[in-house]
Amino acid sequence: MKPKKSAAPQVRRDLTDIIHTVAAYYGVSPTEMLEKGRGMHLIQQARAVAYGLARDLTTCSVVEIGMVFDREQSSVSHGVRTLCTRMKRDDQLARSVAVCRARCLEVLAARRMV
Numbered sequence: 654m655k656p657k658k659s660a661a662p663q664v665r666r667d668l669t670d671i672i673h674t675v676a677a678y679y680g681v682s683p684t685e686m687l688e689k690g691r692g693m694h695l696i697q698q699a700r701a702v703a704y705g706l707a708r709d710l711t712t713c714s715v716v717e718i719g720m721v722f723d724r725e726q727s728s729v730s731h732g733v734r735t736l737c738t739r740m741k742r743d744d745q746l747a748r749s750v751a752v753c754r755a756r757c758l759e760v761l762a763a764r765r766m767v
Contacts, residue, residue: 664711664712664713664717666764667707667710667711667761667764668707668711668713668718668721669683670757670760670761670764671703671706671707671710671711671757671761672686672687672703672721673760674753674756674757674760675699675702675703675706675753675757676699676703678699678749678752678753678756679695679696679698679699679702680695681695681696681699686699686700686703686722687721687722687723689723698746700722700732701732701733701735701736702736702749702750702753703722704718704722704729704732704733704736705732705733705736705737705750706750706753706754706757707721708729708733709754710754710757710758710761715729715730715733736750
């Protein structure tokens with residue numbers, strides 16, 4: 654699985670790592686996260702977490718993230734805002750995002766050491 658649109662090579666690798674790490678955590682495939690359509694709730698949540706982590710851990714704009722996921726910038730922005738709002742009310746979700754963030758940081762750091 655590769656991001657769909659062109660970006661700098663390092664950014665593509667970082668986004669691919671984030672997508673794969675979040676997909677593995679949620680038990681979905683990276684392809685499912687990139688497919689069009691809303692899909693099931695679990696895929697929507699995984700996609701929103703990937704949006705948020707991509708925004709937080711990379712220099713990508715919401716436009717660039719949207720291009721990778723084949724989504725409009727407004728969909729990415731909405732997903733990030735909704736995730737932030739839900740994390741304030743849902744401790745389990747906040748813990749899941751924290752675990753995904755830590756795993757993504759490990760993967761990104763390991764790749765940069767190679």
